[in-house]
Amino acid sequence: MAKDKIVEVAGLHQRYGDFEAVRGISFEVREGELFALLGTNGAGKTTTMETVEGFRPASAGTVRVLGRDPHRERRAVRSHVGIMLQEGGLFPDLTVAETVDLWRDIVPGARPRDEVLEQVVLADRADVRARQLSGGQKRRLDLALAIVARPRVLFLDEPTTGMDPEARRTTWHTVRGLVADGTTVLLTTHYLEEAEQLADRLAIMHQGTVRVAGTVAEVLAGHGDRISFRIPPQAAVAELPRPHGAEPQVSAGGGGPVATYTLTGPPTGPGVQRALRELLDWADDRRLELAGLEARSASLEDVFLRVAGHPAVEEAHR
Amino acid sequence: MTLTRTRPDAPAARPVDPRRLLRLARLDMTLLWRNRTALFGVVGLPAFFAVMLLVSDGNGHQSAGVPAVLYTGTGDLAFFLLPAVFMNLVSVFTARREELTLKRLRSGPLSDAEALGGSVLGATALYLAQSAVIVVIIATALDGGLPADPVLMLLGMLLGAVVFALLAMALSGVTPTVEMAQLTVIPVLLVSMLGSGFMFPLEEAPVGVRAVAQVMPLTPAVEIARTAYLGRDFTVDGDHGALGLVETWTACVPALLTLAAWIVVGAWLARRYFRWEPRRG
Ligand SMILES: Nc1ncnc2c1ncn2[C@@H]1O[C@H](COP(=O)(O)OP(=O)(O)OP(=O)(O)O)[C@@H](O)[C@H]1O
Ligand SMILES: [Mg+2]
Numbered sequence: 001m002a003k004d005k006i007v008e009v010a011g012l013h014q015r016y017g018d019f020e021a022v023r024g025i026s027f028e029v030r031e032g033e034l035f036a037l038l039g040t041n042g043a044g045k046t047t048t049m050e051t052v053e054g055f056r057p058a059s060a061g062t063v064r065v066l067g068r069d070p071h072r073e074r075r076a077v078r079s080h081v082g083i084m085l086q087e088g089g090l091f092p093d094l095t096v097a098e099t100v101d102l103w104r105d106i107v108p109g110a111r112p113r114d115e116v117l118e119q120v121v122l123a124d125r126a127d128v129r130a131r132q133l134s135g136g137q138k139r140r141l142d143l144a145l146a147i148v149a150r151p152r153v154l155f156l157d158e159p160t161t162g163m164d165p166e167a168r169r170t171t172w173h174t175v176r177g178l179v180a181d182g183t184t185v186l187l188t189t190h191y192l193e194e195a196e197q198l199a200d201r202l203a204i205m206h207q208g209t210v211r212v213a214g215t216v217a218e219v220l221a222g223h224g225d226r227i228s229f230r231i232p233p234q235a236a237v238a239e240l241p242r243p244h245g246a247e248p249q250v251s252a253g254g255g256g257p258v259a260t261y262t263l264t265g266p267p268t269g270p271g272v273q274r275a276l277r278e279l280l281d282w283a284d285d286r287r288l289e290l291a292g293l294e295a296r297s298a299s300l301e302d303v304f305l306r307v308a309g310h311p312a313v314e315e316a317h318r
Numbered sequence: 319m320t321l322t323r324t325r326p327d328a329p330a331a332r333p334v335d336p337r338r339l340l341r342l343a344r345l346d347m348t349l350l351w352r353n354r355t356a357l358f359g360v361v362g363l364p365a366f367f368a369v370m371l372l373v374s375d376g377n378g379h380q381s382a383g384v385p386a387v388l389y390t391g392t393g394d395l396a397f398f399l400l401p402a403v404f405m406n407l408v409s410v411f412t413a414r415r416e417e418l419t420l421k422r423l424r425s426g427p428l429s430d431a432e433a434l435g436g437s438v439l440g441a442t443a444l445y446l447a448q449s450a451v452i453v454v455i456i457a458t459a460l461d462g463g464l465p466a467d468p469v470l471m472l473l474g475m476l477l478g479a480v481v482f483a484l485l486a487m488a489l490s491g492v493t494p495t496v497e498m499a500q501l502t503v504i505p506v507l508l509v510s511m512l513g514s515g516f517m518f519p520l521e522e523a524p525v526g527v528r529a530v531a532q533v534m535p536l537t538p539a540v541e542i543a544r545t546a547y548l549g550r551d552f553t554v555d556g557d558h559g560a561l562g563l564v565e566t567w568t569a570c571v572p573a574l575l576t577l578a579a580w581i582v583v584g585a586w587l588a589r590r591y592f593r594w595e596p597r598r599g
Binding site: 016053055075078079083085087088089090091092093094098102103105106107108145149 | 338341342345348349352353417418419421422423424425426427428429598
């Protein structure tokens with residue numbers, strides 16, 4: 001039998017007045033899984049998160065968390081859930097320690113303060129007021145509040161925004177540890193590496209709809225491998241070869257124009273190796289040097305940019 | 319697929335855990351202590367009025383047949399609802415909405431009633447403490463004795479606290495920033511200072527003005543506090559005559575009903591205007 005569905009979103013629409021921010025999305029997060037919501041600014045990630053968190057009822061569609069309606073049964077759901085909002089919510093005049101103590105006093109089953117502060121690497125800042133923390137430190141304190149009650153489910157809206165690379169890695173480590181202990185996590189992020197590192201499954205949103213969803217491998221599949229190099233000065237763009245019919249895309253690069261081939265097609269198709277050989281033969285014949293030559297599989301960034309570049313279907317029809 | 323259409327901000331009716339409520343009230347006291355501007359507003363005005371009582375003592379002025387200091391002192395017991403509860407809570411709710419701490423508190427297991435009730439409890443405790451100081455001043459320095467009917471007096475004060483807490487919720491919803499809260503409270507403050515009879519007796523006012531003044535929210539609180547303290551009929555239309563225990567209560571029935579009506583109106587206004595999150599767009 002499939003693992004329990006902890007979060008179920010089906011046909012969710014969410015509107016603010018006349019503006020429909022979320023236009024019919026569905027996904028589910030299974031027990032012990034980390035699900036990442038990616039997407040362009042304004043795609044509707046925070047709106048979706050806040051609906052799942054129970055801050056507002058769905059305009060249409062259903063949302064279930066632990067089998068309950070998170071808005072109508074907010075109290076029952078919230079005692080199993082840890083939340084980190086996209087923005088703020090710290091009392092500026094409380095110290096780090098006082099902030100954690102406040103939460104420990106109002107949530108059931110709280111962990112010791114020092115343990116939580118160790119985990120988010122803020123132990124040495126315990127006596128500093130929240131208003132004096134740096135942006136990344138505030139984020140870490142916010143994470144501490146979300147995990148202080150050992151929740152079964154964690155909702156993290158851009159948990160690592162504003163963190164330095166080191167702090168981000170520490171946070172990944174923390175989140176991985178929580179997932180290993182069985183916590184189910186739904187997070188949003190603009191860092192594609194974060195999704196690649198952490199997510200069991202992910203969805204990419206744009207203009208209120210989910211455009212691509214699945215495991216990282218599933219999302220990347222069908223987006224092709226890439227070969228790119230700087231176009232040699234002696235060669236004209238029109239002369240560039242078309243290995244197996246792939247058209248070069250020319251873009252501006254640091255050291256001159258760059259040609260990129262996207263090799264799509266069935267997995268049994270030509271493949272990078274054969275296309276590369278064809279390119280190298282072409283270059284050898286002409287005694288050209290292909291500077292910055294690079295062959296790689298599609299990255300989440302490629303998929304993301306592709307999704308972001310496509311207007312919504314409705315928009316295209318206007 | 320089910321269709322839901324509910325008011326987004328409708329506060330859900332939830333039980334209240336007294337332990338959490340006390341914890342949040344304590345939080346408010348801590349934050350008030352650390353915010354000197356707010357502290358000055360909440361404690362400064364009452365302190366000024368208390369000092370005025372001491373300074374004016376023995377100047378021989380009379381108000382409505384009693385020494386003016388006793389008249390004003392018993393009025394202060396109701397008037398302090400404004401700085402300690404009303405103005406205080408308008409600032410607290412506005413600031414917390416804008417800094418998103420209200421939303422954050424609500425993201426935990428607190429019910430809506432707890433998230434707001436802690437502040438109401440803290441503000442009410444502050445109000446009662448300030449009133450206690452006035453009682454001590456009246457009883458000692460002003461020789462005015464102790465409250466004739468402390469139960470009625472306390473009931474009036476608590477109902478008044480509910481009224482002004484609800485009005486503060488509503489007003490915070492239309493107050494964009496904490497700084498603006500200094501301005502948006504002014505109309506209510508003025509009406510309450512001039513039209514409640516807390517300091518200036520309403521007896522000589524024209525009938526029309528009196529009728530309007532009588533239904534203002536602070537007026538019944540003043541009537542009850544003064545009547546219950548002095549044991550004489552100090553309702554707006556009262557003759558200042560001495561009252562027995564039962565008579566004190568019957569004299570105050572209209573005022574109690576007016577407060578009850580304000581609770582209904584205040585609850586409606588709070589539901590209508592209070593906002594948990596900043597307005598966007
Ligand atoms: N309270 C609100 N009132 C009106 N419009 C809103 C409100 N909140 C969000 N929106 C609009 O809804 C859309 C989705 O916003 P949302 O915050 O969900 O995006 P997001 O995907 O989280 O973006 P980001 O990556 O920038 O955080 C945006 O166009 C935004 O302007
Ligand atoms: Mg967002």
